[in-house]
Structures are given as structure tokens and as C-alpha cells.
Amino acid sequence: xxxxxxTSKDQMKVWRHxxxxxxxxxxxxxxxxxxxxxxxxxxxxxVHQGIGKIGIVGQLTKGTSTQAIGLRADMDALAIQEQxxxxxxxxxxxxxxxxGHDGHTSMLLGAAQELAAHGDFDGTVYFVFQPDEEHGAGxxxxxxxxxxxxxxxxxxxxxxxxxxxxxxxxxxxSGGVMASEDNFKxxxxxxxxxxxxxxxxxxxxxxxxxxxxxxQTIVARSIGPEHQAVxxxxxxxxxxxxxxxxxxxxxxxxxxxxxxxVQDLIEARMGQLVAGxxxxxxxxxxxxxxxxxxxxxxxxxxxxxAGKAAVALLGQEQVDLACRPKSIxxxxxxxxxxxDGCYVFLGNGIDSVGGCMLHNPHYDFNDDVLETGAxxxxxxxxxxxxxxxxxx
Numbered sequence: 001x002x003x004x005x006x007t008s009k010d011q012m013k014v015w016r017h018x019x020x021x022x023x024x025x026x027x028x029x030x031x032x033x034x035x036x037x038x039x040x041x042x043x044x045x046x047v048h049q050g051i052g053k054i055g056i057v058g059q060l061t062k063g064t065s066t067q068a069i070g071l072r073a074d075m076d077a078l079a080i081q082e083q084x085x086x087x088x089x090x091x092x093x094x095x096x097x098x099x100g101h102d103g104h105t106s107m108l109l110g111a112a113q114e115l116a117a118h119g120d121f122d123g124t125v126y127f128v129f130q131p132d133e134e135h136g137a138g139x140x141x142x143x144x145x146x147x148x149x150x151x152x153x154x155x156x157x158x159x160x161x162x163x164x165x166x167x168x169x170x171x172x173x174s175g176g177v178m179a180s181e182d183n184f185k186x187x188x189x190x191x192x193x194x195x196x197x198x199x200x201x202x203x204x205x206x207x208x209x210x211x212x213x214x215x216q217t218i219v220a221r222s223i224g225p226e227h228q229a230v231x232x233x234x235x236x237x238x239x240x241x242x243x244x245x246x247x248x249x250x251x252x253x254x255x256x257x258x259x260x261x262v263q264d265l266i267e268a269r270m271g272q273l274v275a276g277x278x279x280x281x282x283x284x285x286x287x288x289x290x291x292x293x294x295x296x297x298x299x300x301x302x303x304x305x306a307g308k309a310a311v312a313l314l315g316q317e318q319v320d321l322a323c324r325p326k327s328i329x330x331x332x333x334x335x336x337x338x339x340d341g342c343y344v345f346l347g348n349g350i351d352s353v354g355g356c357m358l359h360n361p362h363y364d365f366n367d368d369v370l371e372t373g374a375x376x377x378x379x380x381x382x383x384x385x386x387x388x389x390x391x392x
Contacts (some may be wrong), residue, residue, distance in 0.1 A: 002105075004313070004374075004375035005110065005114050005371060005374060005375055005378065006114065006117070006118045007029050007110065007113050007114045007117060008119070009110070009370055009371040009374070010306075011110070011113070012106045012107065012109070012110040012367075012370040012371070012374060013106075013325050013367050013370060015039070015105075015106040015109060015110075015219065016102050016103055016105075016106040016365060016367060016370065017087075017088035017161055018027075018035070018088075018309060019032060019035070019091070019102035019105060019106065020049065020087050020089070020090065020096075020097045020102045020364070020365070021090060021091050022090075022091060022092065023077030023078075023095045023096050023097045023102070024075075024076065024077055024092075024095070024138075025076055025077055025078065025079055025094055025095055025132075025134070026053075026076060026131065026134070026135055027053045027054055027130045027131045027132050027137075027138070027141075028052070029034055029054055029075045029076055029131045029132075032076075032105065033049070033054050033056055033075065033131075033246070034166035034389055036058075036075070036105065036129050037049060037056060038058050039109050039112075039113070040056070040058040040109070040112060040127065041122075042358070042391055043058075043112055043113050043116040043117070044060075044061075044116050045058040045059060045060050045112060045116060045127070046058070046059040046061075047059075048150070048151075049186050049191040051142050051145050051146075051147060051150075051174075052130070052131065052138060052139075052140075052141030052142030052143075052144065052145045052147070053131065053141055053145075053302050054131050054244075055128070055129060055130050055131055055138065055142045055145070055147075056127075056128075056129040056142070056174065057126050057127065057128055057129075057147070057150075057151055058112055058126070058129075059126055059127075059151070059157045060112065060115060060119075060124065060125045060127070061123070061124040061125075062119060062121055062122060062123070063121070063122030063123060063218060063387060064122065065122040065123040065385065066123070066124075066377055067122070067123035067124070067154060067246045067384075067385055068123055068124035068125070068126060068151075068152060068153040068154060068385075069123075069124075069125060069126070069153050069154060069155050069156065069380075069381065069384050069385065070125075070126040070127075070151065070153040070155070070156035070157070070250060070339075070341075070382070071108060071125065071126070071127055071128065071129050071157055071377055071380075072108075072113065072128040072130055072133075072156060072157070072158045072332060072335065073101070073104040073105045073107070073108035073127075073128070073130070073157070073158075073159075074101045074129075074133035074138070075101055075103060075129055075130065075131055076101060076106070076128050076132050076133055076134055076138070077090075077095055077096055077098070077099075077102075077112075077134075078096060078097070078098045078099060078134055078359060079095055079192075080094075080095070080098045080361055081093065081094050081096070081361060082096035082098070082361055083361040083362050084142065084361075084362055084364060085144055088362070090340070094236070095362070097365070098170075098171075098319070098358065098359050098360060098361065098363045099358050099359060099363070100135065100160070100161040100348065100358070100363070100365040101133065102365055103106070103158070103161055103369075103370060103373070104117070104159065104161070104373075105368075106109050106128060106146045106370060106375075107159070107370055107373035107374045107377065108127055108129070108377065109338070109371075109374075110125050110370065110371075110373075110374035111127075111374045111377035111381075112125075113352055114238055114374060114378050115378055115381055116380075118328050119378065119382065120129065120312055120382055120387060121373060121381055121382050121386065121387060122385055122386070122387040123385035124153075124360065125200065125381050125384075125385070126151045126153055127146070128136065128142070128151075128156070130142055130367065132229070132368050133330070133331050133332075134180060135292075136181070136292045136293045136329075136331040136334075137331070138331060138332070139331040139332060139333075139334040139335050143334060143335065143338060147335075148338060148339055153332070153339070154340070155305075155339065155340045155341045155342075155384075156335055156336075156340075157302065157306060157340040157342055157343070157344075157376075157377075157380060158330075158335075158341070158342075158343040158344070159203045159273035159334040159343070159344050159345075159346055159373060160330065160343070160344075160345055160374070161346050161347075161348040161365060161366070161369065162344070162345040162346065162347055162348055162356070163348045163349065163350075163355050163356055163357050163358060163363070164348075164350055164355060164357070165345065165346075165347030165349075165367050166318075166347045166349070166350055167347050167348060167349040167350075167354055167366055167368055168243075168314065168318065168346075168368070168369050168372045169312060169314070169318045169319070169320070169346075169352070170310040170318065170319050170344055170345065170346055170347070171319070171320035171321075171323035171344065171345045171347075171349040172298065172303055172306055172307055172310070172320070172321060172323060172342060172343075172344040172345065173296060173298065173303065173322055173323045173324075173325065174298050174299070174300045174303040175260065175297060175300075175325075176208075176258035176295050176296070176297055176302075176325050177296050177297070177298050177323070177325055177326065177343055178254035178295065178296035178325065178326050178327075178328055178329055178330050178333065178343070179228070179230075179257060179258055179293075179295055179296075179325070179326070179327045179328065180191035180255075180256065180257055180258070180260075180263055180291065180293055180294050180328055180329060180333070181255070181256060181292045181293040181329035182254070182255040182256075182257075182263055182266065182267070182289060182290065182291050182292065183252070183253070183254055183255075183289075183290045183292055184252065184253055184254075184255065184287070184288065184290070185250065185251070185252050185286070185287075185288040186208075186211060186250070186251040186252075186270075186274050186285065186286070186287055186288075187248060187249070187250050187285060187286040187287075187385070188204040188207050188208050188211065188248065188249045188250075188278060188283055188285050189204065189270060189283055189284040189285060190202035190203055190204035190207060190245075190246070190247055190248065190249075190281075190283045191247060192204075192239070192240060192244060192245045192246050192247035192248075193244070193245055194243065194244065195242075195243045195245050196243075198265065201245050201285050202281060202282050203206070203245050203246075203281075204246055204247065204248055204249040204283060205238055205240065205246055205249055207249070207277060207278060207281045207283050208238075208249035208251055210238060210277050210281075211251060211273065211274055211277050211278075212233055212236065212251060214273045214277060215231055215253075215270065215273065216231070217267055217273075218231050218270060218273070219231055222265060222266075222269045223257075223262060223265060223266070224297075227257070227258070227259070227262050227300055227328045228256075228325065228327075229255070229256065229257040229258075229262055229266060230256040230257075230327060231255050231266060231270075232253050232254050233251055233253040234252060234253045234254055235250070235251065235252040235253070236249065236251055237249070237250045237251075237252075238250075256327045257295065258295045258325060259295060260294075260295075263291065267289045270287070270289065271287055273317070274287050275287070286347050292329070293329035293330065293331055293333055294334060294337055295332040295333060296329070296330050296332060296333040296336060296343050297333070297336055297337075298336070298341070298342045299336070299340040299341060299342065301340065302340050302341050302342040303342045305380070305383065305384055306342040306344050306380065307319065307321045307340070308383065309342065309376060309379045309380040309383050309384075310376060310379075312379055312383070313372075313375055313376055313379045314372070322335075323345065326345075328347070330343065342349075344376075346369055346372065346373050346376070347369065348365065348366045348369060349366045349368075349369075353366050353368070354366030354368075354369070370382075371388045
């Protein structure tokens with residue numbers, strides 16, 4: 001690939017490897033945030049700290065236009081023990097960048113450096129560095145702390161690397177592009193006792209099994225085929241023993257869909273099934289349904305803008321403008337519920353360099369796409385905040 005940026009892509013690689021060696025989770029991204037603040041300050045941006053506990057916004061203004069857009073990267077890692085052996089592997093036991101947020105942060109820093117030094121645009125860019133994406137709390141924390149009131153922007157954009165997609169290719173889609181994630185917990189409260197006398201007990205194991213099977217009817221018999229949804233029970237735990245019928249059974253799991261009405265329907269049907277089955281057997285129950293991530297819904301205008309920038313940078317053959325929605329989840333969805341924007345995917349590779357799936361102990365971000373990601377941000381900014389653009 002020919003050089004896309006005037007500033008050095010080698011710097012992004014250095015930053016990325018440093019971040020990969022020093023991963024931090026949730027809101028405890030202290031060293032990561034310090035590096036981001038240091039670099040943004042060196043580039044000459046106005047830096048705002050402590051938004052949503054430890055989130056950062058770098059502000060870069062050129063010209064006189066009041067137009068503004070936001071670009072967002074996530075900073076947190078995962079509580080996974082890395083199994084790679086390369087020189088930049090994690091130095092923090094039990095913690096690694098297994099989702100590529102080290103690359104996302106480095107690409108956005110590279111774009112900030114490029115735009116500060118060489119950017120030709122008229123308006124303001126807000127570089128948003130967010131904590132705790134993995135647990136779905138960081139975006140909402142920044143929103144609750146006044147992100148969009150303190151930094152008025154017309155739209156916000158996000159990006160995620162995607163293993164299994166050719167390195168440097170990009171994809172996006174208007175509308176639902178990633179699923180919501182809801183977690184559920186069902187506790188069946190029966191009456192346990194000796195396994196030789198089941199007629200004296202209320203067996204929560206049998207009741208739980210009936211519930212487990214009934215959950216499979218929610219998508220098959222309650223949700224229209226034009227909608228996408230997944231209901232998965234992932235854990236079945238009892239307090240019994242080899243010769244003891246348990247008193248309680250706990251079932252936990254995960255639900256995915258692409259709209260709030262479908263989320264509502266899944267929750268309602270699950271609650272009805274659990275209550276009805278437990279009542280039929282004389283058992284009590286507890287039912288908890290938590291909405292962890294909203295569906296990621298790209299707005300049409302901003303998706304067209306993102307696609308235009310990607311095609312201008314890479315060419316039509318390397319950009320999919322109508323990708324299939326993905327059942328993974330992302331808390332950028334919280335930002336898109338209150339602000340128009342678009343979330344896109346950047347290919348991380350299909351071979352041994354970038355093909356390892358996310359959240360895997362052998363995953364690593366592909367350094368070869370750092371320049372592509374940063375150049376995409378630069379292209380998008382100069383397109384959306386063009387110095388000669390006519391404001392409606």
C-alpha cells in the first residue's frame with residue numbers, strides 16, 4: 001500500500017505495541033488514558049479529561065465553521081490470560097488486548113496527529129476515547145457526564161477491526177448492524193431431599209429442564225421470521241448431589257436481537273413461560289432480565305457519509321456498503337441512541353496475522369491496517385468538514 005498519511009505509521013505501531021503490553025480493564029485504564037492525554041497534548045489539541053470517570057475528549061478546531069463531528073475509540077482490554085509469545089505480549093497477568101482496542105486507540109491517535117499537523121477542514125473534531133466498552137458501561141457513563149452537551153457534534157462515528165475480513169477492507173450497513181445483548185437469570189425454588197423419595201419433593205431439576213426446552217419456543221413460535229433473534233441458555237447449576245434432589249436450580253443465558261420491540265417480546269415471553277411452568281409444578285421462582293447492550297443502529301445519512309469516505313480511500317472493490325448484521329454487541333450503541341452516526345468494520349485479515357477471532361488468547365491486532373484506519377478517519381473528517389462545503 002502506498003503511504004496514506006504524511007505522519008509516520010511507525011509511530012502508531014509503537015503506541016499499539018506499548019498499549020498491548022500494558023492492558024487495563026473496565027474504568028481502570030489509568031496508564032492508557034495517561035498516554036492518550038500525553039499524545040493529544042503533544043499534538044496541540046485541547047484535552048478534556050475525567051468524562052465518564054476516566055474518558056477523554058480531544059478537541060481540534062480549524063477555520064470558523066460551527067460544524068462538528070465526533071470520532072470514538074475504546075481503550076479497555078479483557079480479563080484474559082494471553083497465550084502469545086511475541087515481544088509485545090501482555091506484561092499484566094490475566095489481562096490482554098484480545099479485542100483490538102489497542103489498535104483502535106492507536107489509529108485514532110494517528111488520525112489526531114495527522115489532522116492537527118496537516119488536516120484541511122473547517123470545523124471541530126472531537127476525538128472521544130472511551131473506557132469500559134467490554135462491560136457495556138463506558139459509553140453511557142460518558143453520555144451521563146454530558147458528552148454530547150459539552151461537546152456539541154452533529155454526528156459520531158465508530159470503528160472496529162474484524163478478523164476473517166480481508167485486511168484493509170471495510171464494511172458497513174444502514175440500520176441494525178450489531179445486535180443487542182440481554183442477560184437473564186432464572187432461579188427455580190423447589191423442595192429437595194433424598195433421591196430415593198422424589199414423590200416427597202418438588203424437583204427443580206425437572207422443572208428447570210422443562211423451562212430450558214420451553215425457552216427454545218420463544219424465537220421459533222413468538223418472533224416473526226422477518227426478525228432476527230437468538231435465545232441461548234448457557235449455564236444450568238444446581239445445589240444437589242449424586243443422591244440428593246436439589247432445592248434450587250439456576251439457569252443463566254444470553255439473548256440477541258436487533259430492535260427494542262423484539263427485546264420486549266423476548267423478556268415478556270420468557271417471564272410468562274417461567275412463571276407458568278413453575279406454578280404448574282408448585283415451585284417458586286426468581287426471574288431477572290438485564291439489558292446490557294442496545295442494538296447498534298446506524299443512521300442512513302451518516303452511513304452514506306462513512307461509505308463515501310471508505311470508497312474514496314480504498315476503492316469500491318474493497319468496501320461492502322451493505323454488510324450482513326452481526327450478532328455481536330457493542331456499547332457504541334448507547335451513543336447512537338442519542339446521536340446520529342455510523343459504526344463500521346475494518347478487516348483485520350483472514351490468515352495467521354489477523355484471522356484469529358476476537359476474545360481469543362492468541363488474538364493480536366494487525367499492524368498492517370493501522371494506516372488504513374487512521375487514513376479513513378482523516379478522509380471522513382476532511383469530507384464531512386470540507387473547507388468549501390455549503391452548510392444547509
